[in-house]
Amino acid sequence: MAEAGAAVTLRRDGELLLASIAHPPVNALSHAVRAGLMAALDAARADPAIRALILSGAGKNFSAGADVREFGQPFKAPELGEVVERTEAFGKPVIAALHGNALGGGLELALACHFRIALAGTRLALPEVRLGIIPGAGGTQRLPRLIGAAAALGVIAEARELSAAEALKLGLVDECVPDDLEGAAMRFARRLFAEGRPIRRTGQISPGPVDEALFAEAQRGVSRRQRGFKAPPEAIRAVRLAHELPLKEGLARELEICMALLNGEQSRAQRHAFAAEREIARIPGLPPDTQLRPLARAAVIGCGVMGRGIAMALAGAGIAVSLTGRSLAAAREVHAAIGKSYESAVTRGALTAAQGAERLGLIVAAEEDRAAGDADLVIEAISEDPEAKQALFARLGARCRPGAILASNTSFLDLRALAAASGRPADVAGLHFFNPAHLMRLVEVVRTTDTAPEVVASLLGLARRMGKIPVLVGAKEGFVANRMLARRSREALFLIEEGALPEEVDRALVNFGFPIGPFAVQDLGGLDVVLATRRARFGTLTERERQADLLEQLVAAGRLGQKSAAGWYRYDAERRAQPDPEVAALIARHAARRGIVRRAITESEITERCLYAMINEGARLLEEGIVPRAQEIDVIWLHGFGFPAYRGGPMFHADLTGLRQVLDGLTKYRGSVGDEYFSPAPLIERLAQAGHGFYGP
Numbered sequence: 001m002a003e004a005g006a007a008v009t010l011r012r013d014g015e016l017l018l019a020s021i022a023h024p025p026v027n028a029l030s031h032a033v034r035a036g037l038m039a040a041l042d043a044a045r046a047d048p049a050i051r052a053l054i055l056s057g058a059g060k061n062f063s064a065g066a067d068v069r070e071f072g073q074p075f076k077a078p079e080l081g082e083v084v085e086r087t088e089a090f091g092k093p094v095i096a097a098l099h100g101n102a103l104g105g106g107l108e109l110a111l112a113c114h115f116r117i118a119l120a121g122t123r124l125a126l127p128e129v130r131l132g133i134i135p136g137a138g139g140t141q142r143l144p145r146l147i148g149a150a151a152a153l154g155v156i157a158e159a160r161e162l163s164a165a166e167a168l169k170l171g172l173v174d175e176c177v178p179d180d181l182e183g184a185a186m187r188f189a190r191r192l193f194a195e196g197r198p199i200r201r202t203g204q205i206s207p208g209p210v211d212e213a214l215f216a217e218a219q220r221g222v223s224r225r226q227r228g229f230k231a232p233p234e235a236i237r238a239v240r241l242a243h244e245l246p247l248k249e250g251l252a253r254e255l256e257i258c259m260a261l262l263n264g265e266q267s268r269a270q271r272h273a274f275a276a277e278r279e280i281a282r283i284p285g286l287p288p289d290t291q292l293r294p295l296a297r298a299a300v301i302g303c304g305v306m307g308r309g310i311a312m313a314l315a316g317a318g319i320a321v322s323l324t325g326r327s328l329a330a331a332r333e334v335h336a337a338i339g340k341s342y343e344s345a346v347t348r349g350a351l352t353a354a355q356g357a358e359r360l361g362l363i364v365a366a367e368e369d370r371a372a373g374d375a376d377l378v379i380e381a382i383s384e385d386p387e388a389k390q391a392l393f394a395r396l397g398a399r400c401r402p403g404a405i406l407a408s409n410t411s412f413l414d415l416r417a418l419a420a421a422s423g424r425p426a427d428v429a430g431l432h433f434f435n436p437a438h439l440m441r442l443v444e445v446v447r448t449t450d451t452a453p454e455v456v457a458s459l460l461g462l463a464r465r466m467g468k469i470p471v472l473v474g475a476k477e478g479f480v481a482n483r484m485l486a487r488r489s490r491e492a493l494f495l496i497e498e499g500a501l502p503e504e505v506d507r508a509l510v511n512f513g514f515p516i517g518p519f520a521v522q523d524l525g526g527l528d529v530v531l532a533t534r535r536a537r538f539g540t541l542t543e544r545e546r547q548a549d550l551l552e553q554l555v556a557a558g559r560l561g562q563k564s565a566a567g568w569y570r571y572d573a574e575r576r577a578q579p580d581p582e583v584a585a586l587i588a589r590h591a592a593r594r595g596i597v598r599r600a601i602t603e604s605e606i607t608e609r610c611l612y613a614m615i616n617e618g619a620r621l622l623e624e625g626i627v628p629r630a631q632e633i634d635v636i637w638l639h640g641f642g643f644p645a646y647r648g649g650p651m652f653h654a655d656l657t658g659l660r661q662v663l664d665g666l667t668k669y670r671g672s673v674g675d676e677y678f679s680p681a682p683l684i685e686r687l688a689q690a691g692h693g694f695y696g697p
């Protein structure tokens with residue numbers, strides 16, 4: 001049968017024409033695909049013997065939507081909207097056969113088809129808001145017509161994904177089949193002919209009146225759950241238009257809103273975040289076919305909060321884990337506690353009973369020696385005590401099987417010293433998880449200059465198997481995340497010495513887009529825990545940082561944070577934070593003792609000093625080669641510390657701000673705070689001089 005172009009293949013079966021989108025890896029609706037779909041419609045129309053057209057996707061997906069690589073340049077005709085409108089208006093039945101992902105423009109194409117068959121397991125979604133835009137090819141106008149505004153708003157404004165079964169229940173698909181999708185679609189078409197069923201066009205369904213209460217609640221919901229993002233409220237506005245305007249006008253307004261967002265900074269930032277997360281998977285100098293080591297059995301040494309979370313994250317990936325502690329009894333206690341947390345996860349519906357039992361069954365409490373001897377991978381998660389860790393790595397080096405990988409969860413100790421202690425540095429790397437380890441997606445995979453390439457590749461693959469986002473970093477003090485966080489924390493501390501209050505610093509950064517401020521975070525984790533890290537890093541602190549001993553004073557006063565109902569803030573019975581005059585007084589006394597004359601500090605100074613200190617450190621990390629690209633830094637901050645996705649990460653945000661402005665800010669604060677804190681990184685000076693950003697001209 002005639003090929004409709006490489007991107008869409010055609011095959012005829014009797015009176016049916018089957019068009020399959022073939023544009024790997026995700027059948028994005030590129031120009032070639034759009035042209036191929038138009039050719040398929042032409043072929044179906046031209047042949048009087050053809051009574052229906054069936055659209056499907058080759059490979060693992062129906063279609064992941066518009067081709068994001070085409071964004072930012074003029075769309076070549078036929079545009080997606082044109083293909084979608086022609087599909088819906090087509091004079092013969094068009095049936096969508098969905099499997100894998102039917103996302104964005106892919107789902108919009110399916111909505112314009114007259115009937116939809118889905119294979120069990122199909123994921124249906126309109127995730128455009130994640131890219132800072134809204135559906136632009138009819139999604140906001142057709143979906144509410146098909147499934148009602150209430151269900152449509154969750155899909156469109158909150159990127160809620162529908163399973164095939166949910167879609168069937170909602171009336172989004174006409175059939176959900178366990179297998180033989182193509183056969184089912186052909187049988188469906190032939191039943192249409194036999195029953196003489198008319199073509200059903202989604203756009204002709206009346207959407208009904210506006211439900212004011214529903215739309216008001218939807219706007220309140222996104223302003224809470226997606227604070228600062230522009231696209232979700234606009235998506236709600238577009239869905240409302242479906243109830244107020246004829247289809248054609250609604251489609252035109254939807255496209256206007258979509259394009260306005262597409263050209264905005266937020267969408268550029270969110271598309272950058274999407275691309276950066278994929279870019280960092282390509283490791284310069286590490287061939288994608290690097291030989292991997294077997295990782296069937298793991299051992300986690302240390303069963304504190306982190307060890308427990310890591311064991312659960314491994315079990316969640318189906319990996320058997322031996323968990324060891326100071327004693328077998330201690331490990332058994334933690335194992336029982338893990339069992340309880342799985343039980344509550346099952347009660348909450350986060351896991352099925354079978355999943356909970358399976359995961360718990362994969363974790364066993366064990367003695368250290370035996371656990372280490374059996375493991376393909378050992379992850380050390382004992383307390384941040386350099387001597388204890390080195391002694392442990394010496395034991396592991398002797399005890400573990402040849403080829404076993406020895407990983408440390410240390411967040412700032414010298415990994416090279418641990419590697420040397422093990423006697424087998426090629427097998428040693430860092431796996432720096434973030435608390436809580438079984439939930440946080442970010443993990444820093446830390447390599448020394450001796451770490452073997454297959455160890456790096458194996459740990460990157462393991463992290464993905466655990467559903468994590470692994471970022472490969474070099475082994476130097478604090479790696480990337482904590483080294484940059486230390487700069488933000490330093491500025492936060494200096495700012496309250498100089499006149500700001502904890503709540504002012506936190507408010508500034510929350511207004512910037514962080515979910516929570518630095519002082520509230522410390523209260524959450526426990527000021528004693530934060531102080532322990534400060535003490536462990538004391539040797540790396542400057543004189544002023546050492547003398548900024550407010551943490552020591554708070555802990556000495558028994559203020560440990562939320563767990564003691566008082567820390568930087570005071571907490572009521574519901575753990576709601578209140579600014580505490582006692583803390584303000586303590587800070588004032590401290591400043592007086594330090595001879596610091598406190599002053600009112602603006603929100604913009606707070607934000608600039610915290611961010612520019614981080615960005616400057618990020619530039620230094622790039623200069624030192626701790627990370628190869630700025631993307632690694634942005635991904636770490638987006639997924640490790642809640643940096644607002646609509647700003648793209650600290651380095652992308654610096655580019656949006658302009659490095660010349662960042663450089664001017666660094667120079668200004670170098671004068672007021674000091675050389676050792678704000679001397680501009682040479683990389684920033686060079687890029688600013690050239691009028692470039694971290695991501696190019």
Ligand code: T1G
Pocket residue numbers: 025026028064065066067068069080101103104105106108127128130131133134135136137139278279
């Ligand atoms: N366009 C172009 N390339 C895409 C793509 C897309 N839509 N989606 C994925 N890729 C690339 C990706 O960059 C990677 O490339 C490879 O495919 C594998 O992706 C008008 C305007 C589909 C769930 O937001 O959510 O339609 O790095 O590593 O983990 O209303 O990709 O290998 O070179 O993510 O199996 C809306 C985005 C677009 C879906 C697969 N659609 N994609 O996940 O593989 S806007 C989306 C995803 C739109 C219309 C609007 C995921 C996935 P490389 P991957 P995966």
